[in-house]
Amino acid sequence: KPPDETDNANYFCEYAFLYHQMDMLEDEHRTGSYFNAIAWNPDSFKDKVVLDVGAGSGILSIFAAKAGAKEVFAVEATDMAVRSRKIIQAQGLSHIIKVVQGTVETVTLPYMVDVIISEWMGYFLLRESMLDSVLIARDRFLKPGGALFPSHATLFLAPVGSAKACREKQQTFDGERQHFDDFNDAMTNYYGSDFSCMRGEFLEEQRKYYLQTGMFVNLTPKQLASGGSPLLEIDLLRITVEDLKDVEKPLTCSMRISKDTQLEGFTGYFNVMFRGSPQNPTKEVIELTTAPTAGTATHWGQQLFGFFPPLQAKSGDVLECRLRIKRQKKNHRLLQLEAAFTLGSEGNVREKREDTWYVD
Amino acid sequence: KPPDETDNANYFCEYAFLYHQMDMLEDEHRTGSYFNAIAWNPDSFKDKVVLDVGAGSGILSIFAAKAGAKEVFAVEATDMAVRSRKIIQAQGLSHIIKVVQGTVETVTLPYMVDVIISEWMGYFLLRESMLDSVLIARDRFLKPGGALFPSHATLFLAPVGSAKACREKQQTFDGERQHFDDFNDAMTNYYGSDFSCMRGEFLEEQRKYYLQTGMFVNLTPKQLASGGSPLLEIDLLRITVEDLKDVEKPLTCSMRISKDTQLEGFTGYFNVMFRGSPQNPTKEVIELTTAPTAGTATHWGQQLFGFFPPLQAKSGDVLECRLRIKRQKKNHRLLQLEAAFTLGSEGNVREKREDTWYVD
Numbered sequence: 107k108p109p110d111e112t113d114n115a116n117y118f119c120e121y122a123f124l125y126h127q128m129d130m131l132e133d134e135h136r137t138g139s140y141f142n143a144i145a146w147n148p149d150s151f152k153d154k155v156v157l158d159v160g161a162g163s164g165i166l167s168i169f170a171a172k173a174g175a176k177e178v179f180a181v182e183a184t185d186m187a188v189r190s191r192k193i194i195q196a197q198g199l200s201h202i203i204k205v206v207q208g209t210v211e212t213v214t215l216p217y218m219v220d221v222i223i224s225e226w227m228g229y230f231l232l233r234e235s236m237l238d239s240v241l242i243a244r245d246r247f248l249k250p251g252g253a254l255f256p257s258h259a260t261l262f263l264a265p266v267g268s269a270k271a272c273r274e275k276q277q278t279f280d281g282e283r284q285h286f287d288d289f290n291d292a293m294t295n296y297y298g299s300d301f302s303c304m305r306g307e308f309l310e311e312q313r314k315y316y317l318q319t320g321m322f323v324n325l326t327p328k329q330l331a332s333g334g335s336p337l338l339e340i341d342l343l344r345i346t347v348e349d350l351k352d353v354e355k356p357l358t359c360s361m362r363i364s365k366d367t368q369l370e371g372f373t374g375y376f377n378v379m380f381r382g383s384p385q386n387p388t389k390e391v392i393e394l395t396t397a398p399t400a401g402t403a404t405h406w407g408q409q410l411f412g413f414f415p416p417l418q419a420k421s422g423d424v425l426e427c428r429l430r431i432k433r434q435k436k437n438h439r440l441l442q443l444e445a446a447f448t449l450g451s452e453g454n455v456r457e458k459r460e461d462t463w464y465v466d
Numbered sequence: 467k468p469p470d471e472t473d474n475a476n477y478f479c480e481y482a483f484l485y486h487q488m489d490m491l492e493d494e495h496r497t498g499s500y501f502n503a504i505a506w507n508p509d510s511f512k513d514k515v516v517l518d519v520g521a522g523s524g525i526l527s528i529f530a531a532k533a534g535a536k537e538v539f540a541v542e543a544t545d546m547a548v549r550s551r552k553i554i555q556a557q558g559l560s561h562i563i564k565v566v567q568g569t570v571e572t573v574t575l576p577y578m579v580d581v582i583i584s585e586w587m588g589y590f591l592l593r594e595s596m597l598d599s600v601l602i603a604r605d606r607f608l609k610p611g612g613a614l615f616p617s618h619a620t621l622f623l624a625p626v627g628s629a630k631a632c633r634e635k636q637q638t639f640d641g642e643r644q645h646f647d648d649f650n651d652a653m654t655n656y657y658g659s660d661f662s663c664m665r666g667e668f669l670e671e672q673r674k675y676y677l678q679t680g681m682f683v684n685l686t687p688k689q690l691a692s693g694g695s696p697l698l699e700i701d702l703l704r705i706t707v708e709d710l711k712d713v714e715k716p717l718t719c720s721m722r723i724s725k726d727t728q729l730e731g732f733t734g735y736f737n738v739m740f741r742g743s744p745q746n747p748t749k750e751v752i753e754l755t756t757a758p759t760a761g762t763a764t765h766w767g768q769q770l771f772g773f774f775p776p777l778q779a780k781s782g783d784v785l786e787c788r789l790r791i792k793r794q795k796k797n798h799r800l801l802q803l804e805a806a807f808t809l810g811s812e813g814n815v816r817e818k819r820e821d822t823w824y825v826d
């Protein structure tokens with residue numbers, strides 16, 4: 107069976123719930139930034155034909171219609187499409203917004219569009235791989251010179267000094283060794299069945315699916331051991347699905363440590379910018395950021411990955427990272443980060459770490 | 467796309483983890499009852515050919531081999547099969563137990579078997595619908611006169627007097643009304659978008675996926691307002707997959723209330739018996755029960771369903787239940803209980819309740 111069918115069925119399942127759409131709508135920084143990006147740039151929407159990729163409740167289509175769009179195609183794969191039609195009708199916008207139920211990869215539209223709006227970002231920016239769908243929509247439906255909202259995205263890494271979540275993770279993981287030994291004693295004593303041959307595989311399973319897996323956190327600025335450093339910068343007009351899948355060339359970034367500290371982990375977060383297109387730039391450039399320094403907690407939080415054990419860093423050290431973002435084989439919407447870190451002052455690497463981390 | 471493929475992919479996914487197999491193995495009442503049923507009945511296994519349906523770690527196959535089986539086929543769908551082979555080898559039993567990876571619906575065996583062992587029970591006995599697979603295995607592979615371990619299963623209902631979990635559920639559900647109104651105020655005030663047309667659908671979603679959904683609990687005897695009453699009795703040798711899917715005839719049971727009390731809900735739990743077959747009965751009849759009165763908490767706990775609002779019962783009242791166990795359309799491994807309750811003393815029904823509850 108093709109894994110994509112199963113993944114798709116699971117992926118879309120959640121979005122069919124009002125509860126989940128409301129969770130996103132209630133993220134004020136998220137929804138407010140899209141609102142501002144659209145409502146404060148009416149020139150970008152006045153009399154334009156707009157495509158909303160993954161319309162969900164229809165909110166972005168409503169923003170676009172209110173900003174003066176001539177016609178909006180709200181494409182949504184799940185049954186949420188049926189509800190968005192009611193919501194749009196309640197705003198008196200059914201004459202402008204056409205809801206089309208289906209995947210943007212398979213629907214047809216009567217003509218090309220001037221603007222694509224979409225909220226496709228997942229944890230660590232790329233989880234869910236929904237950006238693929240936006241790029242396919244762009245190649246299928248965007249007029250030359252047309253604009254994407256958002257137009258740019260950047261994924262940042264930053265070293266994390268102190269993080270209780272990482273220490274607790276290490277402790278829980280250490281507890282699993284004892285757990286296994288107790289389990290094996292019971293199996294041997296009660297049932298005469300020795301499971302010790304599974305010890306290594308069990309700990310490996312715990313390492314992969316627990317210890318090395320990213321955590322959802324809301325970090326505070328003081329937990330960071332340096333500012334964020336851009337790892338990946340995406341121009342949505344130019345990047346291709348192939349670029350996103352290309353794992354041969356690792357991404358790199360370099361972080362200058364600002365204090366003597368342990369590094370208990372590293373974090374990934376992102377921003378997106380609404381710049382319009384070169385031919386149709388926005389007058390007001392809006393930024394939506396998930397940075398821990400922004401003071402605007404979002405439903406994305408940040409992803410936190412642990413160094414086990416922590417690294418010992420000094421003020422002025424540089425943490426260099428080479429990292430490949432791969433898709434997990436079992437579920438192409440989840441990520442696997444193959445990373446190599448070095449820490450030291452110029453020319454003198456004191457610590458090296460190579461490992462795989464997961465965004466599940 | 468056929469729903470079964472997706473369901474199957476999801477269903478089997480979890481069982482491929484050692485963590486999950488260990489959870490089951492560590493349930494002492496579960497694993498211990500299977501151990502006793504097999505080890506204390508060596509006559510049922512000596513020189514027999516055995517099929518283990520859904521062997522997982524291989525533990526039941528190991529018990530059968532140690533009880534004297536001549537040959538055991540351990541059929542397991544997931545990659546746990548590879549691990550069970552190692553575990554079996556570590557016990558020095560590879561010459562007796564043959565691990566066959568695949569679904570029992572599709573594998574082939576060289577000959578028919580004398581005994582089928584399987585641990586197929588889910589929440590509310592039937593969740594996961596794995597009993598289907600056992601019955602298919604029986605029809606494909608069991609010799610006439612052969613035995614099933616377990617041989618019988620009973621699903622019980624009991625009325626629950628006091629249950630904090632039900633009261634809390636009602637409160638949380640009530641809170642969702644306010645949640646929606648706050649949400650709608652924010653959407654209207656900040657974004658000029660009125661979502662009030664979704665109020666009814668949102669509350670309906672919360673009712674179905676939250677309020678009416680069974681909870682995992684470990685009840686204590688004093689919470690019960692009567693003993694358990696059998697709702698469904700299964701003879702594994704005789705029941706068919708069609709019987710299990712037949713929803714036309716509702717199941718019924720009748721519970722005599724033993725004290726003046728509110729009924730905040732009802733609970734479902736089960737037992738299975740190891741009696742062998744009429745031709746080959748077990749000498750020691752073992753029972754594995756998940757009853758709250760048994761003092762043996764299992765990983766199944768009990769399923770608790772709420773009455774909202776509670777019913778007012780008096781000592782001597784009878785709670786009558788007519789209930790259809792259906793499979794959920796979106797996922798045939800999950801259940802939907804369409805039930806009608808009446809409460810009263812003979813000939814005088816004081817309260818009626820008709821509703822659907824879900825086992826998710």
Ligand SMILES: Nc1ncnc2c1ncn2[C@@H]1O[C@H](CSCC[C@H](N)C(=O)O)[C@@H](O)[C@H]1O
Pocket residue numbers: 118121122130131159160161162163164165166181182183184186208209210211224225226236239
């Ligand atoms: N390929 C695809 N085609 C159509 N819809 C898709 C899609 N991939 C994801 N989606 C939908 O995209 C939505 C992403 S969530 C964003 C919803 C809404 N635009 C908002 O900003 O609030 C989900 O509802 C999901 O079902």
Ligand SMILES: Nc1ncnc2c1ncn2[C@@H]1O[C@H](CSCC[C@H](N)C(=O)O)[C@@H](O)[C@H]1O
Pocket residue numbers: 478481482490491519520521522523524525526541542543544546568569570571584585586596599
């Ligand atoms: N149709 C089917 N064919 C083969 N294996 C199946 C199956 N349906 C479920 N299973 C497997 O059955 C197991 C049920 S859990 C029980 C595991 C083991 N017998 C024990 O008692 O500890 C899971 O490992 C699951 O993957």
